[in-house]
Amino acid sequence: MGSLKSDLSFEHMVPERVIIAANRLPVSAVLDGGAVALKPSEGGLATGLRPWYERTGGMWVGWPGDISRFTRAQRAELDRELRAQRIEPVYLTREQIAQYYDGFCNGVVWPLFHYLVDRIPLDTAGWDAYCEVNELYAESIARIVKPGDVIWIHDYQLMLVPALLRARLPQVRIGFFLHIPFPSSEVFRVLPWRKEILNGLLGADLVGFHTFGYLRHFVTSLLHLEGIETDIDRVTVDGRDVQLGVFPMSIDADSFARLAAEPDVCASTAAIRRGAAGRRIILGVDRLDYTKGIPRRLMAIERLLTREPALRDTIRYIQVAVPSRGAVDSYKRLRREVEETVGRINGSCTTLRSTPVQYMHRSVSQHDLVALYCAADVMLVTPLRDGMNLVAKEFVASRIDNDGVLVLSELAGAASELGDAVLVNSYDADATGAAIERALHMPHIERTRRMARLRTQVMANDVEQWATAFIGRLCDRAGLTGAAPADCGTRLASIVERASEAEHVYLLLDYDGTLVPIAESPEQALPDVAVLELLNDLCHCPGVEVHLVSGRPRQFLEEWFAEFPLALWAEHGFWRRTSRSDIWKAAGQHVPGLLDRVVPVLRQFTANTPGARVEEKTASLAWHYRQADPEFGERQAHELRMLLGDVLSNQPLEVIEGNKVVEIRFRGFNKAQVALRTTFQPSSMIVAFGDDRSDEDLFRALPERAITVGVGRGAPPAAFCVPGTDDVRALLRSITLTRRIRHSQCESVSG
Ligand code: ADQ
Numbered sequence: 077m078g079s080l081k082s083d084l085s086f087e088h089m090v091p092e093r094v095i096i097a098a099n100r101l102p103v104s105a106v107l108d109g110g111a112v113a114l115k116p117s118e119g120g121l122a123t124g125l126r127p128w129y130e131r132t133g134g135m136w137v138g139w140p141g142d143i144s145r146f147t148r149a150q151r152a153e154l155d156r157e158l159r160a161q162r163i164e165p166v167y168l169t170r171e172q173i174a175q176y177y178d179g180f181c182n183g184v185v186w187p188l189f190h191y192l193v194d195r196i197p198l199d200t201a202g203w204d205a206y207c208e209v210n211e212l213y214a215e216s217i218a219r220i221v222k223p224g225d226v227i228w229i230h231d232y233q234l235m236l237v238p239a240l241l242r243a244r245l246p247q248v249r250i251g252f253f254l255h256i257p258f259p260s261s262e263v264f265r266v267l268p269w270r271k272e273i274l275n276g277l278l279g280a281d282l283v284g285f286h287t288f289g290y291l292r293h294f295v296t297s298l299l300h301l302e303g304i305e306t307d308i309d310r311v312t313v314d315g316r317d318v319q320l321g322v323f324p325m326s327i328d329a330d331s332f333a334r335l336a337a338e339p340d341v342c343a344s345t346a347a348i349r350r351g352a353a354g355r356r357i358i359l360g361v362d363r364l365d366y367t368k369g370i371p372r373r374l375m376a377i378e379r380l381l382t383r384e385p386a387l388r389d390t391i392r393y394i395q396v397a398v399p400s401r402g403a404v405d406s407y408k409r410l411r412r413e414v415e416e417t418v419g420r421i422n423g424s425c426t427t428l429r430s431t432p433v434q435y436m437h438r439s440v441s442q443h444d445l446v447a448l449y450c451a452a453d454v455m456l457v458t459p460l461r462d463g464m465n466l467v468a469k470e471f472v473a474s475r476i477d478n479d480g481v482l483v484l485s486e487l488a489g490a491a492s493e494l495g496d497a498v499l500v501n502s503y504d505a506d507a508t509g510a511a512i513e514r515a516l517h518m519p520h521i522e523r524t525r526r527m528a529r530l531r532t533q534v535m536a537n538d539v540e541q542w543a544t545a546f547i548g549r550l551c552d553r554a555g556l557t558g559a560a561p562a563d564c565g566t567r568l569a570s571i572v573e574r575a576s577e578a579e580h581v582y583l584l585l586d587y588d589g590t591l592v593p594i595a596e597s598p599e600q601a602l603p604d605v606a607v608l609e610l611l612n613d614l615c616h617c618p619g620v621e622v623h624l625v626s627g628r629p630r631q632f633l634e635e636w637f638a639e640f641p642l643a644l645w646a647e648h649g650f651w652r653r654t655s656r657s658d659i660w661k662a663a664g665q666h667v668p669g670l671l672d673r674v675v676p677v678l679r680q681f682t683a684n685t686p687g688a689r690v691e692e693k694t695a696s697l698a699w700h701y702r703q704a705d706p707e708f709g710e711r712q713a714h715e716l717r718m719l720l721g722d723v724l725s726n727q728p729l730e731v732i733e734g735n736k737v738v739e740i741r742f743r744g745f746n747k748a749q750v751a752l753r754t755t756f757q758p759s760s761m762i763v764a765f766g767d768d769r770s771d772e773d774l775f776r777a778l779p780e781r782a783i784t785v786g787v788g789r790g791a792p793p794a795a796f797c798v799p800g801t802d803d804v805r806a807l808l809r810s811i812t813l814t815r816r817i818r819h820s821q822c823e824s825v826s827g
Pocket of ligand 1: 118121123124255256325361362363396397398438439440441445462463464465466467470
């Protein structure tokens with residue numbers, strides 16, 4: 077695959093093409109009387125994304141379904157037809173389908189991510205096949221990618237693909253969207269391959285989820301299982317930024333509304349209502365999947381009909397269940413269970429005039445689906461757990477009459493958007509029954525008020541907007557992309573070589589986390605003899621100018637480095653002392669007393685967070701939480717950032733985040749000051765080192781020719797990355813050494 081590690085440049089802000097990669101294609105291959113036919117695929121991802129894909133003209137990479145019965149000629153024809161639809165097929169063997177798709181994806185990941193741990197078989201086979209198929213996808217994508225393309229990978233079947241592609245194409249933009257919930261870290265940790273999955277996802281530039289809850293679970297899993305800390309909306313891994321975002325998926329809402337207005341759909345709606353003969357219609361539409369909660373929903377109906385026998389003649393419950401994953405045992409069992417329950421309810425609750433449950437185990441056309449949505453008085457969407465649930469949104473979009481009540485499970489992602497539905501705990505059959513009753517009796521005025529608000533939400537946030545938001549965020553990245561770790565070593569050697577030749581070299585060095593390792597508290601992170609010697613050597617190296625750029629107060633830098641011939645920058649560049657003989661100068665005026673108002677807030681947080689402490693400096697305050705419990709500390713820091721972000725928005729103060737520290741300082745006084753207030757000699761070489769967000773300000777403000785080196789896992793985006801302080805020291809030592817050698821060679825030549 078090395079040949080594909082090409083020089084492709086992906087600097088475009090607007091993608092040339094979006095390559096979608098998903099387990100399924102928008103169409104599935106079938107044989108229709110010996111002829112190859114493509115029928116639309118079912119399921120949320122395919123139905124939701126298909127209109128956007130057709131309109132934007134990208135490529136789709138995926139599995140066309142089981143074609144083991146196709147002859148060679150039929151397969152060739154299929155290939156042609158797929159390519160005519162801009163589809164790159166990934167063909168899977170029967171063995172791969174059994175192991176990867178039925179075994180690992182649907183047998184292990186699906187139940188686990190939906191919190192149904194006890195559905196995972198004792199023997200969790202299929203991991204090897206999962207890796208193999210993910211490799212196949214990465215190969216297929218890498219084969220067709222062109223400069224300017226961005227890649228959008230979908231869902232739990234392909235969680236390793238981002239990292240596999242990143243290794244092949246370091247510069248390409250890769251987005252990943254998870255369509256199912258990301259479970260709590262306590263559930264996720266059950267998966268034996270949890271680390272592989274996390275690292276696979278972190279190969280992307282953007283990882284998207286339906287809700288903030290799922291994003292939060294992902295973040296806590298990174299912290300608990302990998303010790304990786306994240307910012308509110310991103311995580312830095314090996315010097316590369318991975319953005320995290322919430323993008324609630326939606327539907328092509330207009331097309332549902334348009335269909336609902338079509339005369340033949342209206343006629344079908346009227347026919348369904350006539351068929352119900354005045355009974356109120358309750359509707360369920362789902363893939364036949366155990367996460368959708370159909371048996372419990374039936375139980376709720378059964379209990380309701382038992383408790384209120386009068387309802388037997390006045391309601392009709394229509395359940396449409398599209399067949400799904402029929403090869404997996406648990407789905408076969410579910411099918412039997414649903415059919416038996418329907419039989420039991422109809423057996424015991426049928427009256428002379430009415431059979432209460434009408435069950436259809438099949439797919440229905442979009443025309444019929446919309447007619448059903450429009451005919452329903454009450455729509456039941458009560459999954460036990462669901463990433464989003466598009467059926468709920470389809471129902472709302474179809475109700476151009478502003479009528480109908482949506483009963484929605486709190487455990488569906490859609491509940492975080494559709495607050496005007498009647499929300500219910502779908503595990504509680506009695507509560508679900510009560511919610512159905514409430515919906516049946518809801519006055520017209522309340523129904524229309526709720527539906528109008530639901531419609532505003534769904535019509536304004538359709539699938540187009542979802543896809544555009546995701547792709548927009550994926551492409552809206554600063555030009556800084558991380559170096560591929562694999563070739564970092566050779567590229568680092570090039571810094572040393574260039575530094576040995578440059579006439580003048582500026583070294584801008586962060587202190588904590590860059591020159592010395594991070595310690596439990598700042599008092600413990602003192603310079604050791606080796607680093608003092610190294611700094612001394614650097615300062616006396618011909619043509620080298622050293623700047624120590626730290627967040628520490630002046631007193632600390634003064635105490636340890638006063639005698640060195642270097643420039644000192646304290647408090648993130650607020651104070652500077654350019655030479656030994658210089659006095660400290662402030663970068664600007666600060667407003668006395670302003671920071672004092674923040675101190676009580678920080679003290680309160682310190683009181684609530686064992687191990688945290690406040691550091692008070694001239695132009696900033698720092699809240700350190702390294703010694704607090706890692707998860708609680710992160711959570712408190714999050715709270716603090718959000719609180720301060722709100723209360724300080726009109727003040728000349730800003731909140732910034734360092735390595736286990738939240739700092740509040742005067743706006744604009746950040747390490748960028750160093751770049752702004754230093755006159756770099758023309759054509760000199762500038763190398764800046766840093767390990768956290770505060771260094772990013774400097775990196776961004778430096779002239780374009782500057783070389784940036786990020787240190788450690790949490791490093792800001794930089795041209796180069798090194799794992800730790802030892803590597804920084806080794807690199808600096810090589811620079812002094814080669815410069816000295818070069819210098820003495822030049823002197824002996826000129827002598
Ligand atoms: P799914 O689990 O497939 O999707 P969902 O979002 O409800 O679930 O989408 C189902 C789709 O199938 C809908 O478009 C619906 O119209 C269609 N459908 C259902 N029953 C049908 C029937 N009998 N006949 C015809 N069509 C039928 C996964 C996640 C979801 C997430 C989506 C999108 O599990 O939580 O919302 O991806 O991200």
